[in-house]
Amino acid sequence: MTGAEPLEHYLDARRADVETALRAWLPGPPQAPAVVATAMRYSIEAGGKRLRPILCLAAAESVGATKGLSAADAREVAMSAACAIEMIHTYSLVHDDLPAMDDDILRRGKPTLHVVAGEGMAILAGDGLLTEAFGLLTRTTGTAGASPDRRLRAIAVVATAAGACGMVGGQALDLDAMPRPGVPAGAPLDADGLRRMHALKTGALITASAVVGAIMAGGDAATEHAIRQAGEHFGLAFQIVDDILDVEGTTAGLGKTAGKDAAAGKPTYPAIFGIEESRRLARRCITDAEAALEGAGLHHSRLAGIGRWIVERVN
Amino acid sequence: MTGAEPLEHYLDARRADVETALRAWLPGPPQAPAVVATAMRYSIEAGGKRLRPILCLAAAESVGATKGLSAADAREVAMSAACAIEMIHTYSLVHDDLPAMDDDILRRGKPTLHVVAGEGMAILAGDGLLTEAFGLLTRTTGTAGASPDRRLRAIAVVATAAGACGMVGGQALDLDAMPRPGVPAGAPLDADGLRRMHALKTGALITASAVVGAIMAGGDAATEHAIRQAGEHFGLAFQIVDDILDVEGTTAGLGKTAGKDAAAGKPTYPAIFGIEESRRLARRCITDAEAALEGAGLHHSRLAGIGRWIVERVN
Numbered sequence: 368m369t370g371a372e373p374l375e376h377y378l379d380a381r382r383a384d385v386e387t388a389l390r391a392w393l394p395g396p397p398q399a400p401a402v403v404a405t406a407m408r409y410s411i412e413a414g415g416k417r418l419r420p421i422l423c424l425a426a427a428e429s430v431g432a433t434k435g436l437s438a439a440d441a442r443e444v445a446m447s448a449a450c451a452i453e454m455i456h457t458y459s460l461v462h463d464d465l466p467a468m469d470d471d472i473l474r475r476g477k478p479t480l481h482v483v484a485g486e487g488m489a490i491l492a493g494d495g496l497l498t499e500a501f502g503l504l505t506r507t508t509g510t511a512g513a514s515p516d517r518r519l520r521a522i523a524v525v526a527t528a529a530g531a532c533g534m535v536g537g538q539a540l541d542l543d544a545m546p547r548p549g550v551p552a553g554a555p556l557d558a559d560g561l562r563r564m565h566a567l568k569t570g571a572l573i574t575a576s577a578v579v580g581a582i583m584a585g586g587d588a589a590t591e592h593a594i595r596q597a598g599e600h601f602g603l604a605f606q607i608v609d610d611i612l613d614v615e616g617t618t619a620g621l622g623k624t625a626g627k628d629a630a631a632g633k634p635t636y637p638a639i640f641g642i643e644e645s646r647r648l649a650r651r652c653i654t655d656a657e658a659a660l661e662g663a664g665l666h667h668s669r670l671a672g673i674g675r676w677i678v679e680r681v682n
Numbered sequence: 683m684t685g686a687e688p689l690e691h692y693l694d695a696r697r698a699d700v701e702t703a704l705r706a707w708l709p710g711p712p713q714a715p716a717v718v719a720t721a722m723r724y725s726i727e728a729g730g731k732r733l734r735p736i737l738c739l740a741a742a743e744s745v746g747a748t749k750g751l752s753a754a755d756a757r758e759v760a761m762s763a764a765c766a767i768e769m770i771h772t773y774s775l776v777h778d779d780l781p782a783m784d785d786d787i788l789r790r791g792k793p794t795l796h797v798v799a800g801e802g803m804a805i806l807a808g809d810g811l812l813t814e815a816f817g818l819l820t821r822t823t824g825t826a827g828a829s830p831d832r833r834l835r836a837i838a839v840v841a842t843a844a845g846a847c848g849m850v851g852g853q854a855l856d857l858d859a860m861p862r863p864g865v866p867a868g869a870p871l872d873a874d875g876l877r878r879m880h881a882l883k884t885g886a887l888i889t890a891s892a893v894v895g896a897i898m899a900g901g902d903a904a905t906e907h908a909i910r911q912a913g914e915h916f917g918l919a920f921q922i923v924d925d926i927l928d929v930e931g932t933t934a935g936l937g938k939t940a941g942k943d944a945a946a947g948k949p950t951y952p953a954i955f956g957i958e959e960s961r962r963l964a965r966r967c968i969t970d971a972e973a974a975l976e977g978a979g980l981h982h983s984r985l986a987g988i989g990r991w992i993v994e995r996v997n
Contacts, residue, residue, distance in 0.1 A: 399846035400882075403854035407846060462809060467801035486782035487857045490805065494777060495846040495854075497809065501816040502841030505834045515830035519820045522837060526817030531714035531722060531810040539718035539810075542802045567715075 374672055378421060384442070385420045386412075388450050392503055394495075406484045406492035407499075410457050413475040416680070419456050419576040420449035422601070422673055426580030426594055429668035434585045436511055438669075443509030445583040448521050451500040452576050455529050458496035459538070459572075461489055468542060501526075513583045521579045528575035537568025545633070561634045562603075569609075570602030577601065577670065593663035597656040597674065604652035605677050607645050610635040614642065649678045689987055693736060699757070700735045701727075704765050707818055709810075721799045721807035722814075725772050728790040731995070734771050734891040735764035737916070737988055741895030741909055744983030749900045751826055753984075758824030760898040763836050766815040767891050770844050773811035774853070774887075776804055783857060816841075828898045836894045843890035852883025860948070876949045877918075884924075885917030892916065892985065908978035912989065915971035920992050922964040925950040926957060964993045 389411055395404045424442045427449075431441025464471040464479040465486060472482050481489035504522045507513045513521075527533055541564050544556050556564055577598035581591050614637045636645040656674045660666045704726055710719045739757045742764075746756025779786040779794040780801060787797050796804035819837045822828045828836070842848055856879050859871050871879055892913035896906050929952045951960040971989050975981045 394846040400851045400855050400858075402858045403846050403851055406854075458809075462805055465802075465805065467805060487780075488854065490777055490780065490782060491850050491854050491857065494773075494808075494812065495850040497812055498841055498845035498850060502838055502845060505838040505841070515834050519830050519833055523817055523820040526813055526820070530813035530817060531709040531718050535806050535810040535813060536715045536718055539721075539803065539806050540715050542806065543715075543717045 374676055377669070377672075378676070381421045381424055381442075382417045384424075384446070385417050385449060385453060388446050389453060392447075392450055392499075394499060399495075403488065403491055403495055406480060406488050407495050409483065410461050410480050410492060410496070411454065413477050415457075415475050417453060418605070418677070419573060420453045422573065422576040422598075422670070423449040423452055423580035423583075425669040425673045426577040427584035428580075429665050429670040430581045430586040430590055430594070431511075431584035432668070433590070433664070436584060440509060440511050441584045444507070444511040444513055445509075445580045447503050447506045447508045448525075448579045448583050449576075451503040452525065452572065452579065454496045454500040454503070455525065455534075456572060458493040458500075459529075459534055461493040461496070463538065465489060468538075497529075511584075513585075517582050517585070521582050524575050524578055524582065528571040533567055533571035533575075534569075537564050537566070537571070540564040541568055541633075556634050558634075558639050561636075561639065565606040566599070566602065569606045570599060573602035573605055574598030590663045590665075593659050593665065594670070596659035597665075597670070600652040600656035600659065601674050601677055604649045604656070604674070607636045607649040607652070608678055608680065610637055611642060611645055611649070653678050689991055692984070692987075693991070696736045696739055696757075697732045699739075699761070700732050700764060700768060703761050704768060707762075707765055707814075709814060714810075718803065718806055718810055721795060721803050722810050724798065725776050725795050725807060725811070726769065728792050730772075730790050732768060733920070733992070734888060735768045737888065737891040737913075737985070738764040738767055738895035738898075740984040740988045741892040742899035743895075744980050744985040745896045745901040745905055745909070746826075746899040747983070748905070748979070751899060755824060755826050756899045759822070759826040759828055760824075760895045762818050762821045762823045763840075763894045763898050764891075766818040767840065767887065767894065769811045769815040769818070770840065770849075771887060773808040773815075774844075774849055776808040776811070778853065780804060783853075812844075826900075828900075832897050832900070836897050839890050839893055839897065843886040848882055848886035848890075849884075852879050852881070852886070855879040856883055856948075871949050873949075873954050876951075876954065880921040881914070881917065884921045885914060888917035888920055889913030905978045905980075908974050908980065909985070911974035912971040912980075912985070915967040915974065916989050916992055919964045919967035919971070919989070922951045922960050922967070923993055923995065925952055926960055926964070929957065968993050 393404070393408055393411060423445055427441045427445035428438045432438070460474060461480050463469050464474055465481055472479055480492060484492065501522060504525060505518060507518060529535065544554070574595060577594050578591060581594045586594065613635065636648065640648065653674050657666050657671055660668065660671050665671065708719070708723055708726060738760055742756040742760035743753045747753070775789060776795050778784050779789055780796055787794055795807060799807065816837060819840060820833060822833060844850065889910060892909050893906060896909045901909065928950065951963065955963065968989050972981050972986055975983065975986050980986065
């Protein structure tokens with residue numbers, strides 16, 4: 368279902384849809400105290416690619432088409448989940464940027480939340496985004512609606528991907544490999560350790576984005592399995608490209624401090640494999656993802672197009 | 683259904699049930715990296731009164747009895763929710779104790795998590811506990827089972843109570859009223875501000891504990907409403923007694939630093955109303971809670987007994 372719409376238009380339109388929905392769903396005064404609601408909004412409105420919610424919507428469209436759902440209806444039924452995942456991604460950035468973690472002062476071209484609101488409020492705003500995300504996942508959106516069973520399953524998939532066996536676990540491995548004041552560092556990561564860390568820290572939530580889109584749009588177990596496989600390849604490709612951009616990009620283009628991982632002595636794909644081999648690895652991921660999607664008849668879908676964009680992006 | 687079992691035996695038995703279930707449900711290696719799994723377990727195993735999960739189980743029992751469920755079956759159907767709420771309470775303590783928040787080094791008689799594992803790992807362990815809690819809420823337990831609709835509703839209630847319109851919001855109000863390095867403090871809290879802050883920070887999750895127990899055990903809307911009202915009175919009573927104990931207790935008895943709130947210039951009920959009037963207010967809450975429960979025929983229930991314990995406790 369790639370249709371005639373160019374990918375750039377599609378990405379812009381979906382980004383706008385997601386940002387409109389996020390603005391409507393974020394809590395605000397008087398129910399939520401203004402001080403924390405403002406902090407949550409600051410981080411969400413700092414922008415970003417919105418890769419994860421777009422992947423979720425594209426997966427819903429691709430699967431929905433096989434169930435007779437229009438593209439718009441399929442996206443609508445997955446919109447609450449797409450926004451919830453972006454809220455979880457944003458909370459993870461807020462906490463990662465804290466002085467006790469990566470200690471970064473610039474994100475998406477703006478001062479990080481702890482710089483503008485203080486560390487304590489940044490911790491709370493992250494906690495708030497994570498909690499509200501699960502509240503949002505309980506809601507159904509769109510005329511198609513998702514059954515309670517599908518919503519529960521989506522919550523379970525997201526919790527597993529974001530929790531100690533996923534994103535939080537990956538961040539812990541990353542943190543543990545760094546020397547910190549007063550805490551002895553664990554062993555530095557080798558290539559296998561690097562792959563596991565990224566699979567948890569970044570890959571799990573990217574994979575879950577696609578899987579949850581498929582669940583909300585009514586995908587069966589075989590489709591969900593194919594999309595999970597493709598999502599894992601997407602996640603790895605995304606991380607390799609991110610590492611390449613960290614070496615090659617500029618701070619202005621990336622909206623975050625370039626070259627920071629290398630300067631911190633963090634292992635990266637280019638540092639281990641070199642730039643050219645890293646590029647080849649990323650392209651290979653997309654070929655593998657397309658093979659997985661082909662098994663479910665989804666290799667010409669919008670989802671496959673989003674996969675190609677992941678390796679072609681420049682920020 | 684108070685039966686013949688003395689309250690102390692009941693509390694000990696339920697605490698043991700909850701601790702056994704928590705140990706079984708916490709993630710561990712190899713799925714979760716040991717470094718964060720260990721940190722999560724440290725905080726959960728530091729003990730505590732387990733007030734919230736016990737309230738949840740007692741509410742399930744009290745409501746279940748009106749639906750023909752045995753006490754054991756009713757507790758079992760609410761056990762995943764009870765443990766999830768304790769995980770959320772524990773994460774909130776871990777984050778509250780951080781240097782950027784209350785900066786406390788002792789909790790439940792043991793060094794706080796950031797003291798033993800470092801700040802970054804404490805933030806992550808808290809994030810992990812919060813995330814895993816929502817995963818756990820998707821599961822049904824016990825032979826009675828809770829329908830997907832009831833589980834979704836429980837998740838929505840917990841997310842609202844724990845998020846920006848609840849616990850996180852209350853903690854933000856508390857933090858905002860304290861002077862912090864580099865961040866100008868908001869206005870100090872007056873009696874109304876204090877009540878709102880505590881209603882969000884402590885009351886909302888205590889109320890949700892009872893409400894979710896009622897939902898999981900099959901309570902109807904009128905019962906849920908009565909239990910919500912009682913839960914709000916329990917929450918306020920708990921906070922008033924906590925403030926009194928902070929003034930009167932010892933560090934050894936409380937397992938946390940006594941007199942800290944007063945020393946930090948935080949407003950407390952005894953500081954505003956005096957000790958005797960604070961005690962009277964707490965007892966009044968329990969009378970009000972019993973009146974709310976009476977409307978649903980639950981004034982002789984286990985839940986009412988737990989309410990009385992809240993004001994009689996000494997730590």
